[in-house]
Amino acid sequence: MSNLTRIVIVIVFCCSSAVYAQLGDLARIDYTYIPNAKSDVEYERFRALFNYPIKLKNDDTYLFLGLDYSKIHLKSEVQFPFPTRDLNDFQLLDLSIGYTTPLRNNWRLGIRFQPGVSTNLVADALSVKDIVLSGTVVFIKKGKMYNGKAQKLILGVSYAGNSGFNFPLPFISYFKKFHPKWSFNLGIPKTNLQHYFSQKHRLKAYAQLDGFTSNLQREVPVINGEAARSINMSLILSGLQYEYYFTKQLQLYVRAAYIFSLDNELRNENRETIFSLDNEAKIYLRTGIKFKI
Numbered sequence: 001m002s003n004l005t006r007i008v009i010v011i012v013f014c015c016s017s018a019v020y021a022q023l024g025d026l027a028r029i030d031y032t033y034i035p036n037a038k039s040d041v042e043y044e045r046f047r048a049l050f051n052y053p054i055k056l057k058n059d060d061t062y063l064f065l066g067l068d069y070s071k072i073h074l075k076s077e078v079q080f081p082f083p084t085r086d087l088n089d090f091q092l093l094d095l096s097i098g099y100t101t102p103l104r105n106n107w108r109l110g111i112r113f114q115p116g117v118s119t120n121l122v123a124d125a126l127s128v129k130d131i132v133l134s135g136t137v138v139f140i141k142k143g144k145m146y147n148g149k150a151q152k153l154i155l156g157v158s159y160a161g162n163s164g165f166n167f168p169l170p171f172i173s174y175f176k177k178f179h180p181k182w183s184f185n186l187g188i189p190k191t192n193l194q195h196y197f198s199q200k201h202r203l204k205a206y207a208q209l210d211g212f213t214s215n216l217q218r219e220v221p222v223i224n225g226e227a228a229r230s231i232n233m234s235l236i237l238s239g240l241q242y243e244y245y246f247t248k249q250l251q252l253y254v255r256a257a258y259i260f261s262l263d264n265e266l267r268n269e270n271r272e273t274i275f276s277l278d279n280e281a282k283i284y285l286r287t288g289i290k291f292k293i
Contacts, residue, residue: 026051026249030288032210034235034259039281041264042075043233045212047288051096064098068114072212082222082275087231087266090214092118092162094134103139110156112136118162123217129229130215132161138171149177154187164211164234166271200245206255207238210284220266226274228266236261237284250291257284 027050036042051066070092076084094116102108114134117126138156145151154173160166173187181196192206211234219227239257246252262279 025049025290025292026053028288028290030286030290032284032286034262034281034284036076037281037283039262039279040076040078040277041279043281044073044075046071049096051098053293057101059102061101062099064096064100064112066096066098068092068094068096068116070212072214082220084220086120086122086216086218086220088120090118090120090212090231092116092212092214094132094162106141108140108142110136110138110140114160116162118212118214120214120216127215127217130217132213134158134160134162136171147177147180149175149183151176162213163209164213164232165209166213166232202243202245204241204243205239206241206257207236208257210235210237222266222275226268228274229269230267230271231265232267232271233264234262235259235284239284249293250289252289253287255284255286257286258282259284 029048030046032043032045032047034043047068047070049066049068051064054063054065055061056063070090072090072092074088074090094114096112096114098110098112100108100110112135116132116134117130118132119126119130136156136158138154138158141153143151143153152173152175154171156171157168158171159168169189171187171189173185173190175183175185177183183194183196185192185194189209192204194202194204196202211232213230213232215230216228219229221227237257237259239255241253241255244252259282262281264277264279265273266275266277268274
């Protein structure tokens, strides 16, 4: 799938991995599972992140320092025409540096820079090729209050070097609680419709991107003399999310989604696809606990 095609699909579905939402997550632990029904590979991901806010001034300016760690396991019972011992386990670790400060006319600036590594850790030491860079710049404006929530407009751009979508994405978001029990978030690349059963119980229809990119420390000979130097997995999905709030900040969530598109590719030194795994999985499951601002 070409980058242009992916961008078009992203705009159509208005989905993302909720980059800005992570700016507001102080801590999160989650587990993702994609069964290998009608697919070559079973996917599991454990993720943990935390951010520590440091107040810099009296005008609501903060510095956020944090870590974002993922362990990914791929399992397959299919016999491939090349060795797969280096294609099972991957480690992703990002150092997170965030900054947010108020601007004029009720605008706020949010910036996040994430240097990190994404690798299968089969060599004795890390190399430059294991390093990935990610970043987000957004401008946020809060508007009038409706049904106890302020309208919010977000404009910006994001790039995640280990997300599975290795190109910049625009970030446009408009949030409004238009009814005491309903709210929406429309934009690119994130959208959802949320129903509030009570203060503790919520149900959300959502769409998002998911996936990962990792360096292969040892080249994997694949076919016709070509060797894989990285793996890239990208998903486009939509589903339902149930949320239970223990407190206003502490939340349990459970997701079930349908996968519209799943690409799992081995790439060469120039990031060109040299082998695509058969990907027919359609079920995506995820659960976790988060503590947010």
